[in-house]
Amino acid sequence: MQTQDQGGEEEPGDGPVSGIRLLDSRPAAAEILGGTLAYWRADPYERLAMANFRVLVSDPISDKGVEALAAAPGIEVDVHTGLPPEEFLKIIGDYDALVVRSQTKVTAEVLAAATKLKAVGRAGVGVDNIDRQAATDHGVIVMNTPTGNTISTAEHAFTLMLSCARNIGPAHAGVLAGDFKAARKAFQGIELNGKRLAVIGMGRIGSEFAKRAQAFNMEVVAYDPFLTESRARELKVTLAESPDAALNGADVVTLHVPLTESTQHLLNEQRLALMNPGAIVVNCARGGLIDEAALKAAIDSGHIAGCALDVFEVEPPPADHPLFSLGKHVTFTPHLGASTNEAQENVGIEVAIQIRDFLATGEIRNAINMPSLDATALRELGPYLDLAAALGALLAKLGPDNADSLRVSYHGDLAGKDTGLVSRTALYRLLEQSRQDGQVNLVNAPAVAKAMGLDLVESTINAQTEFNDLLVVELRKGDQKFRIAGTIIGRSPRIVEIDRLFVDVPITGHLLIVRNDDRPGIVGAVGTLLGQHGQNIANLSLGRDKSGGNALSVIELDAPADGDLMSAIRAIPGVTLATGVSL
């Protein structure tokens, strides 16, 4: 078998000329936003200056966040808060990115109207106001800022618990109303010292709440499906096996889980009944976590003493909400958990920087519908992303149509890396090249593949190959299999195998791939036709399985081969396939 590379070596850092990537690789934005070579060769700030992205801020965020966005060249920011839904729908189509808190409802209808939208940034944690599936289907990245409001929210939840236990709200109202004596008599409190606290959701806020409760000498029992025994020991809490186990015998419950289909009404009639008589309920997460009617009934029956709520099933709640008629052990705040200067500054600036960096460099931080990719990982994985994109595009041309699965396997050093985005990139380019409808991008590629019945299967293989690392993509349709492999040499991605025939091809430019019977004269005939059509050969790699068997030529051209040329090549006796792809 003969493998040769007659082409000139690529300069390190050179990229293909189709706009898929360049320099230190910023594939996510490159893929999502498209762009010319000049655009992607520019440094991030020059790129932004050329781009003229429009960002809409539709909920109030800190001025510093708005300023951070507006300071970036090429980003124009409009702040329109409190827009009626129909007004919002009318303008959303003009924007490349949207920044929200919890008031704006980013529904499927909004996302369908948002034809230019690339990213939604949530200045805060909860993303239940964003239709995540619709965003993914439309190829829109959703990012949140998970850490910026943790402490403020934990402090608020803790304040709610204290306030509820000691009747601070009703007692305060009594004093202001001139009922000092009556209020003093009515509002006997509950001491928290030594009481049993159930924390449901031991993430960032739940853990901070637990720490504060320990300082108050409360016994903390926690339920969280992702809490390990060792982490529970570290946090000095008792790990409960189920929400029921945590609530059984609890004097206080505090909720710190996201609202999803499966956590809706997590605290219901049966679970409230498990708590100790006289218990109190604290919720600073999402209203929908509690069955409010069941809570009201449990308080009316005297089993639960009261509740402290920052959040409600419907916000704003109606003025005649049944819980508002309770006289004691109640504290209500209007979704203020994250409303401190510190938290708002944190999340406002974080979201602005995340959106700016994504638009500028493709860096993905805190995305909830994409693997994240920070600047360091982006630099390290960049060449593999380029390689995966090239292999995916080639598979679309050479592999079977209507395949059942795309298998991506990682060999050697690659096997230990976080390769989620690499597989996704191969899938995206495969779909994009085969469908040609402009509707697929890195965000929605898995959803599009699923709808088409194409499975993405990933595997890591530690066995040594002749390369330090090898990326293999294989398309399968029933028993039919077609595979292509590539590696990185220096920082240059190269294709090294096409359907078990070895080649050595840099992933650049316009490739012409010809399969033929291995007999004399065919490569010459192809070369003659190329010359006759004014096509210059930049690079040529030949492979074959055995003398007189199957042969493969991968020819890099300066321009794509046109239809006439392709027909003429296909007509050469002995040629079994000829196809072109621009990388």
Ligand SMILES: NC(=O)c1ccc[n+]([C@@H]2O[C@H](COP(=O)([O-])OP(=O)(O)OC[C@H]3O[C@@H](n4cnc5c(N)ncnc54)[C@H](O)[C@@H]3O)[C@@H](O)[C@H]2O)c1
């Ligand atoms: N009131 C406010 O202003 C305010 C402010 C910030 C956050 N929040 C809400 O608080 C929630 C929690 O925030 P966080 O920063 O702690 O998030 P987090 O992701 O750090 O923690 C959430 C935890 O919930 C756990 N969890 C998921 N499903 C569960 C279930 N069924 N039972 C028990 N645990 C479960 C997760 O494993 C995770 O550890 C957010 O989703 C948001 O809705 C409200």
Ligand SMILES: O=C(O)[C@H](O)COP(=O)(O)O
């Ligand atoms: O999930 C969150 O971060 C909180 O609910 C804060 O919401 P807000 O930004 O609307 O105050």
